[in-house]
Amino acid sequence: MPKAVVLGAAGGIGQPLSLLLKANPLVTELSLFDIVNTPGVAADLSHINTQSKIEGFLPPDDGLKKALTGADIVVIPAGVPRKPGMTRDDLFKINAGIVRDLATGIALTSPKAFVLVISNPVNSTVPIVAEVLKQHSVFDPKRLFGVTTLDVVRASTFVAEKLGDPSLAPSVSVPVIGGHSGVTIVPLFSQSSHPLPANFAASDLEALTTRVQFGGDEVVKAKDGAGSATLSMAYAGAEFAAKILRAINGETGIAVPTYVNLTSDPSGGEALKKELGRELEYFSSIVELGSSGVSKILPLGKITEFEKKLIDAALPELATNIDKGVSFTTPSKL
Ligand SMILES: NC(=O)c1ccc[n+]([C@@H]2O[C@H](COP(=O)([O-])OP(=O)(O)OC[C@H]3O[C@@H](n4cnc5c(N)ncnc54)[C@H](O)[C@@H]3O)[C@@H](O)[C@H]2O)c1
């Protein structure tokens, strides 16, 4: 009987994501929280004839607490999006505090919920949530996920385009590992379910890799000051949430790339760390899901020299982003 909660539910991602969760038959209850407009969004969605009961909450009268009570899965798209010329790290100043406050609410009200972080910069906001949960002694690394699914969705779409058959897009699966910003995004095209054409030149592979790494910038530029990806992100977030809901429901064999704390793996991610050649607290890799969350982090497996170089280029920035999140210890005002 999963109850899902969206924090930041009135936003560009929050509204369509809430719509897709309202349409998911595995969700029985849906709570929407934002600092504005959630009563209206919830009233609108409540007319959809799916099973879930829906309610909208605002900050007054303990709205966050009421929204989170009994939550099984909490998705967080709250925070400001980029404008042209900004990096995701530029959002840290504002979003770090927002995410910290919402994580404090989760720690106090629904410490056992699965937490799915969309707010950027994901490489740093996930460690912030973990640190807050640790401060309240309720951190379970198996239940905390940075949502990197949009990178996977983009990689699948672009590969299908290169194969000249867009109808393949839903079945193309490309692992995208590392983190979620620029060079920390590492698509492993050599492990694509649908190999790239045999005559694909090295320069084409570089261009395709760059397109996945900077796909977010493409949307930010096209939206021209009106924000970043919202609809494709809502789709990706709902896809990822659906996998988590299926795992909670007892389905086994679900594996998906997501940004996690490496202690979520029974061996502390040792195999992965060995492959990376570096100690890291967080990394996005393919993760096997179970009803309690992460059941195993899979090793990278066979990768090409080109992909090894991409990983090596990703690690220093990723480490800096993680440190920034971990050391953001300003206490919450809540
Ligand atoms: N992980 C990803 O792949 C990915 C993809 C796209 C966007 N994002 C990120 O998602 C975030 C949201 O993007 P958006 O386009 O929906 O932005 P938006 O401005 O349209 O919506 C954000 C919402 O958050 C709400 N909000 C602000 N502070 C809040 C608080 N303290 N509590 C609850 N709600 C609060 C706002 O009122 C707003 O409704 C951004 O940080 C963006 O960079 C991540």
Ligand SMILES: O=C(O)C[C@H](O)C(=O)O
């Ligand atoms: O690019 C952004 O800022 C939003 C998001 O992270 C994306 O990848 O589209």
